[in-house]
Amino acid sequence: MPDPLLTRRRLLFTLAAGASGFGAHRAQAATSLDFDELYGKISVLGLTFSDKVKALAGQTVTMRGYMAPPLKAEADFFVLTEIPMSICPFCSSDSDWPDNIVVVRLTRVQTFEQANALIEVAGTLEVGSWTDPATGFVSLLRIVDARFHAA
């Protein structure tokens, strides 16, 4: 588990850096992670995390993707997908999530972004299976203490 204090400190540092030369600083503070870098081995009997993901556990990362339709318009968590989701697994009974999703937990409640728009998320990478006690949603990869903006 990442040290929450350390995480917050890093986030504060990032935020502070934002005031003077946001882009340049963040490129150094956070490592960018692509959807096709998440898993090393993909098989019917399960996936294994890539070495890059294992190495970045607890570190600050940025990821680009699309916000899947959330349960409600204002939420503090959402699902980041590689391509825009034409279906809403939260709302539709016969649709399912793709394998390579990342759950994003925000520092504060933010309004849903148009699903057609590419976004960039920054936050701390959490690796390993975790069940959300409120929704029962099982996730393998999460970006926590996160913020996002249009890419």
Added chain:
Amino acid sequence: MRRLLAALATTTCLIAAADAATVYPLDRATILAGSPFDFKVEFDAVVKPADVSVTINGEPAEKVLGKAPEFIEKEKGVEATAVLLRAVNIAAPGTYKVEAKAGNETKAVTWNVYGTPATAKAKNVIFFLGDGLSVAHRTGARLMSKGMHEGKADGRLNLDDIPPVAFIGTSATNAIATDSANTMSAYMTGHKTAVNAIGVYADRTKDVLDDPRVENMAEALRRTGKKSIGLVVTSEVEDATPAAVIGHTRARAEKAVLVEQLFEVKPDIILGGGSAYFLPKATPGSKRKDEKDYIALFRDQGYTLATTKEELASAAGSNSGKILGLFHTGNLDTVLDRQFLKKGTVAKFPNQPGLVEMTKVALDQLSKNPEGFFLMVEGSSIDKMSHPMDWDRALYETIEFDQAIGLAREFVKTHPDTLIVVTGDHTHGVSIVGTVDDDKPGPEMREKVGVYADAGFPNYEDKNGDGYPDKVDVSRRLAIFSSNFPDYYETFRPKMDGPFEPAVQNEKKEYVANEAYKDVPGAVLRIGNIPRSSDTAVHAVDDVVLQAVGPGADGFRGYMEQSDVYRAIAEALALAPAKN
């Protein structure tokens, strides 16, 4: 005048009172003699046990059904009373009038309990289910695969020589429209039910696992004999269609539970996708919410596991008679992606077998059983590609489905005691209207749509004789449209980069056109004609065509309710032989 109004008011009240209770199985239910079902009466109010009377043909229900119903004063989450009796059966065929009363509430329904001939006509049944298979899919597959000149097809599909024998009405108990859960459930239980339900009547409680159950095909076969059972699909094996052969739930989305139910029934051959719901929660890629490892559990029961095309080939040589083949964590990719374009998730799962290979292995294994078999083969993605209006993928899927039917037609040459049924579970609003010809003048794609004489003939070619066009993006291709659609960009072209995603959800939870297709040359925005909450094109209510050949095929004719199809199969297999 006043008297007339008073009389009308009284009549209305009486009708309301008479309809207050609900009896499951519903009125006009057809029930296989001897098959277990749950009997439930839902009253509209809280009533006292002494006020409740339930009779069947004038006798207490207890006497006819062999045990007393459970009295539930208040159902969970409902301010009303119910009586419930699980797993009862009626052995003697005939008409049964059920009357439930509680004070002023009364409801009468009639059931038809049917037997079957004493002797089976068929030893084996192969049930081909093209999910969403509509007439246009058949026509399109024939035009693409075989070609046409001077108005006559240059060849025949395998399904072209199986006689169409019935039109099937697919409506659900709660709507004229329908889905793959209730439709396959009607085929596989003989009872119609509600949208999203499988192997149960949909009761009023919220619990999706407590609804009144009816027996399904797999259970009937296990109860009455020793036939082998096979499921071959290109979807997840716990998806609605295969699940309806074995399962019971009000909500088809309960896929983890459906895997548990699959394990209870243990079909001998299970081939398809959907391993994510077999893996324990701790394994990355799992979609279970518990630590049960169904891969290990099936293996412990003597199943040979196959996860690739190669492993399937070696499992085919095994003698265990039991194969669990899971070739994808989710649905298998379409044949257009697997064999031609290498898009979708083919890079992640490069060794998926197709429907034809899986069907061959299933037939080889199942036919070893001297008692016979029931095999269900589903062309799952005909539907999965018709929803997003990816017609090229849907038609390639139909060609693959047809090639699997070809194996069955070969099989029956040496096994004439086999009934083949080919049908869809529901239709799509899809039609072929002509061709799209890139060589017609002008920049606008709609002007390149050839209609009437201008359509000419498409220029697909199949030089290697594999049954599929060598190239899908030919210059004069089929013009296919859906009668219903969300907002989307019509590109008039095959989707070469992966399956079509016509619409995505916006911040108001409305589906809007996916802008990824906006800049395709010639793309035009079409404003949808279905609610903005619909993500893709929807199922049509149109009848389905059913085809059948072999012993027992004469049981299908004219217009049939989907639930009547079960009875025809039960008769062919003599599942409820008359007792002397």
